[in-house]
Amino acid sequence: MSKSDKLIEVKDLRVSVEETEILKGINLSIHEGEVHAIMGPNGSGKSTLANVIAGRPGYSVTGGDIVYKGQSLLEVEPEIRARSGIFLAFQYPVELPGVRTWQFLKSAIDAVRKENGEDELSVREFDQLLEEKRNLVEMDPDLVKRSVNEGFSGGEKKRNEILQLALLDPSLALLDETDSGLDIDALRIVSHGVNVFKSPEKSVLIVTHYQRILDYITPDFVHVLVDGRIVRSGDSKLALELEEKGYEWVRESVGEEVNS
Amino acid sequence: MQDTITIADQYQEDFQDLCATLPEWSSEFRNEAMLIFKQIGLPVHRKGNEKWKYTSARPIAEPQYSLATFEEVDLDTIKKAAPWHDSWLNVVFVNGQYQGTFSSDTSPAIQVSNIASDDFPQDIVESIGGIMDYSDDGFAAWNSAFMSDGSIISVPDGENSGLVINLIFFNQGVPGTVNHPRVLVTSGKKSSVNVIENYVGGGEDNTLTNSVSEIYVGEGSTVNHYRLMSETDHTYDVGYGRVKIGTGGRFNSRAFFRGSGIGRYDLNVLVDGENASCDLQGLYFTSGNQHMDNFINIDHLKPHCQSNLFYKGILDGKSRAVFGGTVLVRKEAQKTDSIQSDKNLILSPDAEVDSKPALFIYADDVKCAHGATAGNIDADTVFYMRSRGVDLETASRLIIYGFAGEVIDKVEIEELRAYLEEAFLTSLPSHRFEF
Numbered sequence: 269m270s271k272s273d274k275l276i277e278v279k280d281l282r283v284s285v286e287e288t289e290i291l292k293g294i295n296l297s298i299h300e301g302e303v304h305a306i307m308g309p310n311g312s313g314k315s316t317l318a319n320v321i322a323g324r325p326g327y328s329v330t331g332g333d334i335v336y337k338g339q340s341l342l343e344v345e346p347e348i349r350a351r352s353g354i355f356l357a358f359q360y361p362v363e364l365p366g367v368r369t370w371q372f373l374k375s376a377i378d379a380v381r382k383e384n385g386e387d388e389l390s391v392r393e394f395d396q397l398l399e400e401k402r403n404l405v406e407m408d409p410d411l412v413k414r415s416v417n418e419g420f421s422g423g424e425k426k427r428n429e430i431l432q433l434a435l436l437d438p439s440l441a442l443l444d445e446t447d448s449g450l451d452i453d454a455l456r457i458v459s460h461g462v463n464v465f466k467s468p469e470k471s472v473l474i475v476t477h478y479q480r481i482l483d484y485i486t487p488d489f490v491h492v493l494v495d496g497r498i499v500r501s502g503d504s505k506l507a508l509e510l511e512e513k514g515y516e517w518v519r520e521s522v523g524e525e526v527n528s
Numbered sequence: 529m530q531d532t533i534t535i536a537d538q539y540q541e542d543f544q545d546l547c548a549t550l551p552e553w554s555s556e557f558r559n560e561a562m563l564i565f566k567q568i569g570l571p572v573h574r575k576g577n578e579k580w581k582y583t584s585a586r587p588i589a590e591p592q593y594s595l596a597t598f599e600e601v602d603l604d605t606i607k608k609a610a611p612w613h614d615s616w617l618n619v620v621f622v623n624g625q626y627q628g629t630f631s632s633d634t635s636p637a638i639q640v641s642n643i644a645s646d647d648f649p650q651d652i653v654e655s656i657g658g659i660m661d662y663s664d665d666g667f668a669a670w671n672s673a674f675m676s677d678g679s680i681i682s683v684p685d686g687e688n689s690g691l692v693i694n695l696i697f698f699n700q701g702v703p704g705t706v707n708h709p710r711v712l713v714t715s716g717k718k719s720s721v722n723v724i725e726n727y728v729g730g731g732e733d734n735t736l737t738n739s740v741s742e743i744y745v746g747e748g749s750t751v752n753h754y755r756l757m758s759e760t761d762h763t764y765d766v767g768y769g770r771v772k773i774g775t776g777g778r779f780n781s782r783a784f785f786r787g788s789g790i791g792r793y794d795l796n797v798l799v800d801g802e803n804a805s806c807d808l809q810g811l812y813f814t815s816g817n818q819h820m821d822n823f824i825n826i827d828h829l830k831p832h833c834q835s836n837l838f839y840k841g842i843l844d845g846k847s848r849a850v851f852g853g854t855v856l857v858r859k860e861a862q863k864t865d866s867i868q869s870d871k872n873l874i875l876s877p878d879a880e881v882d883s884k885p886a887l888f889i890y891a892d893d894v895k896c897a898h899g900a901t902a903g904n905i906d907a908d909t910v911f912y913m914r915s916r917g918v919d920l921e922t923a924s925r926l927i928i929y930g931f932a933g934e935v936i937d938k939v940e941i942e943e944l945r946a947y948l949e950e951a952f953l954t955s956l957p958s959h960r961f962e963f
Binding site for chain 2 (some may be wrong): 322325345346350351358361366367371372375376379383
C-alpha cells in the first residue's frame with residue numbers, strides 16, 4: 269500500500285482561530301487508495317484539520333504546510349482545491365434558499381470539468397449521471413428539485429453530501445463527522461456511498477467522534493487527536509480499543525509517556 | 529422652496545381645460561378632489577409626516593408638469609417594455625391614454641371599459657373613489673381630480689374562465705409630463721380574475737406617473753393582482769392600491785419593482801369580511817441612485833381572517849429602499865392569523881434600506897408575527913458553494929437569483945413567470961461577494 273503515490277502530506281501544521289492555537293503541529297501523510305480515520309474528543313481540533321485542508325476561511329495557518337499532489341495548498345482558493353480533487357462533506361451542510369439542488373450540482377460539476385479541460389455536461393448527460401448517483405444514496409427524486417438542503421432532514425442533508433461526493437468524484441474525500449446524527453439506515457446508505465467511491469486511486473479521511481461508522485468503512489489507519497496533536501496512530505484495531513476504553517485512556521497513557 | 533399649496537394651484541388652469549373634455553358623470557367627483565388637492569397640496573415635508581418619513585416627495589412634487597398626451601409609438605416598443613401574451617386580454621395606455629388599436633377586443637365574460645367613456649351604471653360610478661381616501665393624500669387627490677383614462681374591470685358572479693387582463697401603462701417619457709392612470713376592479717361572488725398592471729417606459733427627462741387602483745374583492749371571490757414597475761431612472765412613480773376584501777374573499781398581490789428614480793407603492797388592504805385572506809408578496813431591486821418605497825397597510829376588521837405579507841429587496845449601488853409594513857388587528861378581528869416579513873440582500877456598502885414592520889393588535893385572540901432582515905450573505909454559504917468548485921461570481925449569482933426566485937417562483941401565470949425570470953433576473957447585477 270505504501271508503494272502508491274503520496275496524495276497529501278500535512279507537515280507540522282499549526283492553525284489558530286482568533287489567537288487560540290487549535291492545531292499544534294500535525295503530521296499526516298495519505299497515499300492514494302488509503303482510508304484514514306481521525307478520532308478524538310470534542311474540541312480536539314479534528315474538524316479544524318478537515319476544514320483547513322478544504323480551505324475554509326477564518327483559520328490562520330501559523331506554521332507548517334499542506335502539500336497536495338506535490339504542491340502547497342496554503343495559498344490556493346477553496347474552489348481551486350475543489351476542482352483539483354479535494355471534497356469536504358460538511359458536518360453541518362448549509363441551506364441555500366432559492367438555489368435549486370439540480371442547478372447547484374450542475375454548476376459544481378461543470379466547474380470541475382471546465383478546470384480539467386472537459387466540456388460542460390449536456391442537460392441529458394447530467395440528468396443520467398444524477399439519476400445514477402441519486403439511486404446510490406437512495407435520495408428522494410423530489411429533493412433535487414428543491415432548494416439545496418432547505419427543509420431537508422438531517423439524514424437527507426448528509427445523503428446530499430454523499431451524492432455530491434459521488435457526482436464530483438474527487439481524489440480526496442474529507443468526511444467531517446458525517447456520521448453524527450444519523451440513524452442506522454442512513455449510516456448504512458452513506459457508508460455504502462463512500463465504499464463505492466473508494467478505489468486504489470482515491471483516498472478518504474474520516475473525521476469522527478465515534479467508532480460506529482468505522483464498522484461500515486474500514487480504515488487502514490486510525491489517528492487519535494487530542495488537544496491539537498496526534499497522540500496515537502495505529503490500524504483499525506485502535507478504533508475498537510478506543511471505543512472500549514474511552515478517550516481518557518489515551519489521555520492517561522499519553523500523560524504517562526510524557527512523564528516517563 | 530415652494531409651498532405645498534402653491535404647487536397645487538399651478539394646476540388649476542389645466543384642470544379647467546380637462547373638465548371641458550371629460551364625461552359629465554365624473555365632474556362632481558373631480559371637483560371635490562380638486563378642492564381637497566388645493567387645500568392640502570403635495571407632501572413635500574418629511575418632518576412630522578409618518579406616511580412620507582423615509583422618502584422625500586419634494587423632488588417629485590416641485591417640478592410643474594403638463595398633462596401627457598399621446599405621441600406616435602409602435603406596438604413592438606410597448607411589447608418590449610412589458611409582458612405580453614396573445615392569450616391575454618391586453619389593454620394598452622400610452623401616456624395615460626387608452627389605445628384601442630393596440631388592445632385586445634373586449635372579453636364577452638368580463639367587462640373591461642374605459643374611464644373616459646360617457647356613461648356607466650351608477651354602482652360603478654359610486655365605486656370610483658369608494659376606498660381611495662384622499663383627504664390627507666395629495667397625490668391621490670391629484671389623481672382623482674385629473675384621472676382622464678384607465679380601466680374599469682367588472683367580473684360577474686361565478687366567472688371563473690381564468691382570463692388574464694394585462695394592463696400596460698406605457699410612459700413615452702415626454703419631458704416634464706404627468707399622467708394619472710386609474711383602475712377599478714370589482715369581482716362578483718365566487719368569481720376569480722387575474723389582473724396585471726404594468727407601469728413601464730419613461731425617458732431621459734423627468735416624468736411622473738401618478739396612479740390609483742381600487743380593487744373590490746367580492747364574496748368568496750379571488751383576485752390575483754400583479755403590479756410591475758420598470759421605468760427609467762428619470763421617472764417618478766407614485767402608485768396607490770386600495771383593496772377591500774369581502775366575506776371569504778381572497779386577494780393575492782405580487783409586486784415586482786425594478787426601476788424608477790423614485791418609486792412608491794402605497795398599498796392598503798381592508799380585510800373586511802369573515803374568513804377573508806390576503807397574500808401580499810413583493811420583490812424590489814434598486815440600483816444606482818434609485819429609491820423605492822413600499823408603504824403597505826393591512827387592516828383586519830373582521831374575525832377569522834388571514835394575512836401574509838412577504839417582501840424581499842435586493843439593493844445595489846447607492847440606492848435606497850423603504851419597507852413600511854403595518855398590520856392593524858382591530859378589536860373585533862379575533863382569530864386573526866397574520867405574518868409579515870421583509871428580507872433584504874444588500875450588495876453594496878453604499879446601499880441602504882429602512883425596514884419597518886409594525887403590528888398593532890387590539891384583539892386578544894390572534895396569532896401574529898413579524899420580522900425583517902437586511903444583510904450580506906454569510907461566509908458559510910459562500911464557502912459551501914466554493915468547496916464544490918463553484919467560483920465566487922457564480923456562487924454570488926446563484927445566491928442572488930435564488931433570493932429573487934423565491935418570489936418569482938410563486939407567480940402562477942406561466943408566461944408571466946417566464947417573463948419575470950428573463951426580464952428581472954437578467955437585470956440583476958453581476959456581483960462578487962467578498963470575504
